[in-house]
Amino acid sequence: MSACHSDDPRIHAIKSKIRVVPNFPKPGIMFQDVTTLLLDPKAFKDTMDLFVERYKNKNISVVAGIEARGFIFGPPIALAIGAKFVPLRKPRKLPGEVISEEYTLEYGRDCLEMHIGAVEPNERALVVDDLIATGGTLCAAISLLERAGAEVVECACLIELPDLKGRERLKGKPLYVLVESH
C-alpha cells in the first residue's frame, strides 16, 4: 500500500522534502536522500505521525530498524506506540550473542544480525527502513525475526522504488510506504 495515493496533504510535503542525488553511490543511481526531510521539523513529525497513526492500535510489541537510516525512523515509532526497539545491524557491530542472516547484493553477499533474546516467540513485529529497493535487506530482516519466533505484521518504509519489485520479495508480508519514486 502506498500512502502517496491518498489525499493526505502531509504526503505531498514529505515527498517534496526528499532530495534526489544523481550518481550516488555510483554512476546511474538516483539516490533518494531523506536527510533533507530531517531538516524540516514539521515534515519529519508528519512522517512519524503517519506511521504512528497506522500502527498504534495494531498491538505491535517490537519495532525492528535496519542500520543505519532505520535507526532514525524506527525509534520514534517504537516510543510512540510503547514497543521495544531492536536494531538490526551489519556484522560485528552488536556485542554479545547474535543470529545472522545472509542476503544477496547486486555484487556479492552481505549479512544482517540481531541479538539473541531481543525478540520473544509470538511477538508482533514491524520492520522499518527509510527505503525499499530490491527488498533484499528487508527480506533478511523478516527472516531474522521469524527465526526468533516473532510474527512480522508489516514492513514500513518512507520510499519505495516500485520498478525494482522489492514488494514481491517480502515473504508474503505486507508493505506500507509513504511515497513511490519511479
Place this chain on the structure above:
Amino acid sequence: MAAAAAAISPVPKDDLERIAKISATIRVIPDFPKPGIMFQDITTLLLDPVAFKDTIDLFVERYKHMNISVVAGVEARGFIFGPPIALAIGAKFVPIRKPKKLPGEVISEEYSLEYGTDKMEMHVGAVQPGDRALVVDDLIATGGTLCAAMKLLERVEAHVVECACVIELAELKGRDRLGEKPLFVLVSST
C-alpha cells in the same frame, strides 16, 4: 555504576529514580570489541519501553527551553537517541556520518583513534551560521568522536550548546577533551 546527571544543580528525586532504572537496563559485555574492553550495551535499554521513554524525556526536559535549533546525532547509535529529542523539541536532525555514506556535498573532520585516524562527515547546508546545536551520542569514551562532531558544527558557525550522552566512561576523561563545552550524561561508569 553511579548516577551522574546535571553537573551543577541538585537532581530531583524523580530524576534519580528514572536514572537508576535506566542504568539498570544497560548491559555490560566483557571483551568486546576486543579483550579488556567492558562494552556498555544500550540495546537492552531499548528493549524496555519505559526506560527508553524516560531516557528521551530526561534529555527533552533539559533542552526544550534552550532554543536548540539542531540536534546532531553521531552514527550509528546517536541516530537512535537524537531524532526523538529533535522531534520533541522541534529542532532539525542532522546525521554525522562515517565517510562516503552521505550523498552530495559534505565537509569532513579527521580525528585520532587509538591506532590511526578516522573521519566524520556532515552535509554542506544542513546547518546555518547561528544555529544552536546539541550533539548526541549513546556514550562518550575518549571524546574524539564528539570533538570531531563539534568541530564540524563550529566550522559552519553553529554554536554548540552542549553534548549529551546516555553514558560517560569517566576514567577516559572525554569530558576534558571537550574543552569548555559542557557535557550532560545520565549515567557515569567508572
